[in-house]
Amino acid sequence: MARISAAESQIMEALWRRGPLGAEDIVAEVGVAQGWGDATVKTLINRLLKKRALSSERVEGRTRYRALIDRADYVTEESQGLLDRLFGGELTPLVTHWVTRRALSADEIARLKQLIADLDDDGR
Secondary structure (H helix, E strand, O other), rough: OOOHHHHHHHHHHHHHHHHOOOHHHHHHHHHHHHHHHHHHHHHHHHHHOOOOOOEEEEEEOEEEEOOOHHHHHHHHHHHHHHHHHHOOHHHHHHHHHHHHHHOOOOHHHHHHHHEEEEEEEEEE
């Protein structure tokens, strides 16, 4: 999978949320919130087309863009990249880093305990 920049990921998030969109819709959805004009959004769309992260098709005289990369696959790859770069590919140092640097709510602690219990029950 091609590397998607933080700015490009904003375009992808809009498409994952709403499905195929025209450039004008992407500008309205993302560009306005980010303070980007039409040209910036179209540049990002073109980069994503070159990376084969998007496809385009003409529908009733309008070009619509559709994500070709599944969000779950993107999140998995980005997460693994973070683990590899910062924690040698290991999950425990990542979790340790976060739980020692910010307070966990009682709900977060309960959910983490449940996750571990579920993993134990599955024999992983």
